[in-house]
Amino acid sequence: MFRTFLRGAIAVAASALVFTSTAQAVDTTPGPDSDKQFFPIASYRVGPYAASGASIWAGIIDYYRYINEVEGGINGVPIVWQECETEWTAEKGIECYERFKRGLNGAPIAAYFPNGAPAAYALSDRAADDKIPLVTMAYGRTEATDGRVFPYIFPVMVTFYSEASAIVNYIAEREGGFDKLKGKKIATVYHDSAYGRETLDPLALFAEKYGFENIQIPVPDPGSEQSSQWRQVREQKPDWVFLRTWGVSTPVAIKSAQRFGFPVDRIIGDVWASSEEDVIPAGDAAKGYLALTPYPAGADFEIHKRLKQHIIDTGKSDLRDAKAFGSVYYNSGLVNAVISVEVVRQAQAKFGNRPITGEEGQWALEHLKLDDAALEKAGFLGLVQNLQLTPADHEGGGAVRVQQWTGENWHLVSDWVQADRAALRPLIDAKSAAYAKEHGITPRDIGTN
Amino acid sequence: MSEINLPAAAEPVDSIGLKALGAAAAVGLLLAAPFLASEYWINAIIVPFLILSLAGLGLNLLTGYAGQLSLGAGAFMMVGAYATFSLQLRVPDLPLPLALVVAGLIAGAVGLAFGIPSTRIKGFYLIVSTLAAQFFFEWLFLKFPWFYNGNSSATIALSRGLSFFGLEANGPHGRYYLTLGIVALLTLLSLNLIRGQTGRNWMAIRDMDTAAAVIGVPVFRAKLQAFAVSSFILGIAGALWAFAYLGSASVQSFGLTRSYQILFIIIIGGLGTIRGAYLGAAFVSLLPLALDWLFQHLFSGHVDAGLLQNIQKAIFGILIIWFLIKEPEGLARLLGLRRAQGARRRLFPS
Numbered sequence: 001m002f003r004t005f006l007r008g009a010i011a012v013a014a015s016a017l018v019f020t021s022t023a024q025a026v027d028t029t030p031g032p033d034s035d036k037q038f039f040p041i042a043s044y045r046v047g048p049y050a051a052s053g054a055s056i057w058a059g060i061i062d063y064y065r066y067i068n069e070v071e072g073g074i075n076g077v078p079i080v081w082q083e084c085e086t087e088w089t090a091e092k093g094i095e096c097y098e099r100f101k102r103g104l105n106g107a108p109i110a111a112y113f114p115n116g117a118p119a120a121y122a123l124s125d126r127a128a129d130d131k132i133p134l135v136t137m138a139y140g141r142t143e144a145t146d147g148r149v150f151p152y153i154f155p156v157m158v159t160f161y162s163e164a165s166a167i168v169n170y171i172a173e174r175e176g177g178f179d180k181l182k183g184k185k186i187a188t189v190y191h192d193s194a195y196g197r198e199t200l201d202p203l204a205l206f207a208e209k210y211g212f213e214n215i216q217i218p219v220p221d222p223g224s225e226q227s228s229q230w231r232q233v234r235e236q237k238p239d240w241v242f243l244r245t246w247g248v249s250t251p252v253a254i255k256s257a258q259r260f261g262f263p264v265d266r267i268i269g270d271v272w273a274s275s276e277e278d279v280i281p282a283g284d285a286a287k288g289y290l291a292l293t294p295y296p297a298g299a300d301f302e303i304h305k306r307l308k309q310h311i312i313d314t315g316k317s318d319l320r321d322a323k324a325f326g327s328v329y330y331n332s333g334l335v336n337a338v339i340s341v342e343v344v345r346q347a348q349a350k351f352g353n354r355p356i357t358g359e360e361g362q363w364a365l366e367h368l369k370l371d372d373a374a375l376e377k378a379g380f381l382g383l384v385q386n387l388q389l390t391p392a393d394h395e396g397g398g399a400v401r402v403q404q405w406t407g408e409n410w411h412l413v414s415d416w417v418q419a420d421r422a423a424l425r426p427l428i429d430a431k432s433a434a435y436a437k438e439h440g441i442t443p444r445d446i447g448t449n
Numbered sequence: 450m451s452e453i454n455l456p457a458a459a460e461p462v463d464s465i466g467l468k469a470l471g472a473a474a475a476v477g478l479l480l481a482a483p484f485l486a487s488e489y490w491i492n493a494i495i496v497p498f499l500i501l502s503l504a505g506l507g508l509n510l511l512t513g514y515a516g517q518l519s520l521g522a523g524a525f526m527m528v529g530a531y532a533t534f535s536l537q538l539r540v541p542d543l544p545l546p547l548a549l550v551v552a553g554l555i556a557g558a559v560g561l562a563f564g565i566p567s568t569r570i571k572g573f574y575l576i577v578s579t580l581a582a583q584f585f586f587e588w589l590f591l592k593f594p595w596f597y598n599g600n601s602s603a604t605i606a607l608s609r610g611l612s613f614f615g616l617e618a619n620g621p622h623g624r625y626y627l628t629l630g631i632v633a634l635l636t637l638l639s640l641n642l643i644r645g646q647t648g649r650n651w652m653a654i655r656d657m658d659t660a661a662a663v664i665g666v667p668v669f670r671a672k673l674q675a676f677a678v679s680s681f682i683l684g685i686a687g688a689l690w691a692f693a694y695l696g697s698a699s700v701q702s703f704g705l706t707r708s709y710q711i712l713f714i715i716i717i718g719g720l721g722t723i724r725g726a727y728l729g730a731a732f733v734s735l736l737p738l739a740l741d742w743l744f745q746h747l748f749s750g751h752v753d754a755g756l757l758q759n760i761q762k763a764i765f766g767i768l769i770i771w772f773l774i775k776e777p778e779g780l781a782r783l784l785g786l787r788r789a790q791g792a793r794r795r796l797f798p799s
Contacts, residue, residue, distance in 0.1 A: 026488075043754070045754055045755040045758040045759070046755075046758045046759055046762055050755070054755055057754070082745075082749075083754055085741065085758050090695050090698075090701075090702055091497060091694070091695065091702075094492070094493060094694070094695065094696075095493040095494075095738070098488070098489045098492045098493035099489055099493065102488075102489075117602075118699070118701060118702070121602055121604045121606075121697050121699070122695045122696050122697050122698070123696070124606075124696070124697065125606065125610070125619075125696045125697070126492075126696055129619070129620075140602075141601070141602055142601060143601065193591070193603075194591075194601070194602050194603035194604070194699065197601070197603075198601055198602075201601075320753070431600075431601060434600070435600065438538070438598065438600075438608045439606070439608050439609075440608060440609060
């Protein structure tokens with residue numbers, strides 16, 4: 001028996017010699033739905049983040065349903081979708097990706113939204129091998145903005161670097177100009193994790209550029225006790241606090257700030273500390289809290305009127321709690337969905353009005369352009385910023401809006417605040433060059449595109 | 450003295466032939482699997498199943514055979530993964546298989562260090578000591594950027610992918626054969642270990658360490674051996690998990706839930722059996738997928754998706770409890786695969 005085993009092992013080694021991998025686009029499995037476009041939804045309905053998830057998936061599904069039933073599909077191509085549970089983990093996320101990468105019953109996928117940082121990191125090499133673009137909205141690798149090194153990863157809209165730059169620009173706006181930043185103190189209270197540390201470099205850069213004092217205060221995970229951090233804030237007396245926490249650490253931070261007498265309307269939360277779920281647990285302490293977001297809350301945008309008429313009022317919505325209509329997470333679902341739909345539309349303009357494959361989706365993402373006219377047509381003006389992606393720039397936007405919590409709902413207090421992306425680019429290029437060097441990647445030549 | 454019923458000294462010839470045939474068929478099937486199964490099956494089901502089995506095997510040597518309870522499986526896997534990453538990055542001349550072995554040895558040394566308290570403490574107290582390893586390494590690998598080469602996402606990925614001796618193993622076939630080869634070799638190693646003096650020492654300690662010491666088993670050495678060998682295997686399993694399955698990993702990939710998962714694998718599969726690790730891994734990794742598939746086909750679109758996911762979790766939990774009530778000694782016993790060996794399979798010495 002063992003000898004057989006041993007022989008087996010030798011045979012394994014021998015046969016491994018035979019197989020080498022080559023990067024090849026995966027084929028879509030044939031099936032009856034080959035005239036449709038497939039959008040997988042990598043959702044998390046169980047696990048620690050399930051509470052925020054439900055509204056996201058409802059937003060996505062409501063929008064797809066609206067496109068199918070009211071607009072008759074994307075230029076006539078109907079959408080099919082299917083959910084897969086990731087529990088916000090890498091291994092389940094990989095399983096979902098592998099399940100869906102060849103499409104569903106013949107309907108191909110144009111882009112994959114991993115909806116979770118662990119899965120997004122784990123999938124980056126696989127997706128490039130399979131030639132399927134990964135879209136990570138407001139999270140993921142910042143340096144993937146550099147499309148020369150990361151042709152198949154798209155941190156669309158806003159990266160953590162852009163977020164840091166936008167907040168400096170917003171504070172300058174509130175203070176009355178960049179020259180007023182000199183001598184001001186901006187403290188960043190951040191979750192001590194990879195996510196939290198992302199803004200250290202860009203803030204150091206802008207502190208030097210504008211002459212404000214850059215104070216960094218880490219909060220160890222999970223951040224359910226922050227007295228020492230906020231005591232530090234009180235001692236240093238910063239003019240503004242940039243709050244980069246997430247999950248339970250956000251309401252705890254807001255409450256601790258109140259306890260230590262720091263004014264809540266001088267705290268600006270980041271993308272992942274900007275939802276109803278972040279402020280409601282903090283109760284009255286959160287009244288006046290500011291937060292930046294690429295998908296603001298609100299149910300008065302044009303798309304909401306259309307959805308209300310065709311989906312919500314007709315009882316077709318996936319939303320279980322009607323109050324969540326227009327919440328930050330519901331709107332983020334809508335924004336995710338509209339990007340996926342617009343990618344297909346962009347590709348159809350070049351390849352024809354038919355279902356789009358991953359390779360075509362990658363081309364479309366690199367040439368995605370959403371201006372005011374396109375956004376108005378889609379009903380997303382004000383909810384989605386103008387986007388223009390290029391093969392070298394996979395972010396394409398870099399703007400956020402600032403909203404303020406009134407105690408009952410979010411109220412927009414700024415227009416789009418644009419990040420200083422030109423200043424960030426050298427930092428990003430250095431990071432992507434280091435990645436390319438570590439992984440032996442020769443950056444793609446995009447001169448002719 | 451007229452008639453003594455001697456047990457058959459050797460098995461009948463045709464039975465041996467059948468066994469050999471069966472083994473050959475199994476090996477053939479394993480080798481041909483990539484051509485029979487779809488890419489989804491290999492990438493998303495078979496490879497993680499094999500790696501989890503290997504991790505279960507590693508922990509089973511320590512907990513199932515030597516009777517030392519441990520919640521540090523995730524930590525030792527983490528050490529293996531980060532060591533492999535560092536070796537591949539900083540010693541580029543070292544081929545991958547050797548890097549895996551060295552990473553395993555590093556994990557083994559770490560396991561040895563965290564196993565020292567086991568000479569003084571037992572049972573639940575030992576769990577606390579191994580739990581310390583879990584928290585310590587999560588902190589260590591996140592605190593010092595050197596360990597993840599200072600990249601902004603704090604994740605590790607092999608710089609040259611899975612390649613050895615000029616061969617690429619990045620495709621599904623490459624990953625599968627690499628994993629299968631390593632799992633087969635280490636299973637063989639474990640089988641031989643537990644059937645030899647080392648394994649007998651471990652089992653003697655598990656059953657009653659005082660008695661073992663009295664009959665001359667070197668308790669201190671054997672316990673440390675168990676920690677080292679177990680961590681060696683876990684370290685290699687961790688490296689495979691990070692690079693042959695996930696592709697890139699971070700400390701979260703080897704968190705406390707991973708340690709629990711590995712412990713559940715061996716408890717469900719059967720403590721103190723080699724097969725148990727495989728059965729347990731199959732239960733933990735395949736059953737949720739099967740449930741998901743079943744529910745997707747039966748109820749999709751009719752029942753709220755969130756409710757559906759939570760019901761699956763509940764059913765999975767109920768099945769675990771049911772199996773353990775039905776057979777507390779695990780699937781290996783339940784399925785009647787374990788040969789009666791006379792040896793007692795109890796975790797705590799009485």
